[in-house]
């Protein structure tokens with residue numbers, strides 16, 4: 001281990017119970033890889049950001065699913081078309097990974113029940129969420145659909161998914177990432193160490209050969225001094241999802257880039273961000289367990305690792321292109337609730353704007369779709385390109 005990478009980071013190490021727990025661990029056994037630190041910050045069973053009930057979460061950030069039900073309604077239309085493309089199997093598994101409190105699930109299911117009754121008859125919705133607290137919340141959100149057997153709650157992806165779509169919204173950016181740095185021409189991993197009473201970063205040896213292979217396989221060479229994230233869990237996850245899927249699609253919505261862009265000179269310090277009170281910062285050690293940490297997704301890696309499990313690339317478009325392609329068929333009539341007043345309609349149109357605005361969520365988020373057991377599928381959501 002050598003000098004600190006970002007020595008300027010100032011933070012109170014004993015600020016949270018998790019900070020104290022991690023400080024003790026580091027004191028006893030030495031620095032921990034950043035990926036382990038991020039894992040504990042987000043998923044520590046007691047103190048992890050995502051292990052706790054969601055109360056107060058909007059204080060930090062919101063996702064597209066929180067903005068307006070139109071997001072889920074248009075996804076429902078896309079799933080119904082996928083069901084058609086697959087030849088209308090008697091059961092269509094819609095498997096939502098990282099379903100949180102079930103907000104998106106509720107919107108997809110309610111809309112399908114009301115507007116797409118034939119599809120709803122075939123729909124088997126699995127809301128997959130590892131956090132017990134969030135799964136409990138889903139019970140309230142999905143009531144009727146759980147009672148009639150259309151929806152199920154699960155902690156893991158179903159073992160076999162004969163026909164359907166495995167999808168996620170902002171899941172993979174919340175997987176713990178390894179962080180690396182190029183130092184004198186060599187790849188080094190970033191660890192979390194203790195400097196007095198302060199958590200700090202320092203480079204050390206790579207924790208896995210897979211990290212070097214990850215860059216080689218994508219023909220990526222980082223520059224001297226460059227920092228970057230390596231999301232090995234996302235590679236494992238996409239392979240696992242592909243293996244479980246018989247026929248159908250994997251749809252991933254997230255912040256991200258192709259590898260050539262993710263690792264170019266515009267991202268010399270990587271893409272890791274901490275979110276707290278709607279502010280993004282690079283102070284990853286402020287309030288461990290009480291702020292969100294995310295790193296952009298590498299779609300090239302999802303493509304490469306997905307291929308190993310039989311997934312082909314269907315396409316990748318911005319969230320704006322995806323939602324506009326799905327909504328324009330009926331001039332976004334799905335935006336309005338029955339009997340909505342003019343004021344409510346105006347409000348709905350404004351919220352739609354924030355989902356598709358090119359300087360906001362519309363271009364920040366990408367929709368990446370892969371398929372298996374279907375030949376050159378054509379999907380409306382991708383038709384804008």
Ligand SMILES: C[S@@+](CC[C@H](N)C(=O)[O-])C[C@H]1O[C@@H](n2cnc3c(N)ncnc32)[C@H](O)[C@@H]1O
Nearest residue numbers: 050063065098099100128129130131169170174
């Ligand atoms: C950023 S939140 C997104 C929640 C939701 N999709 C939304 O758009 O509001 C990520 C969610 O994924 C869950 N999660 C993370 N890893 C998971 C895994 N391997 N399996 C299931 N859920 C997971 C977290 O507990 C958290 O609820």
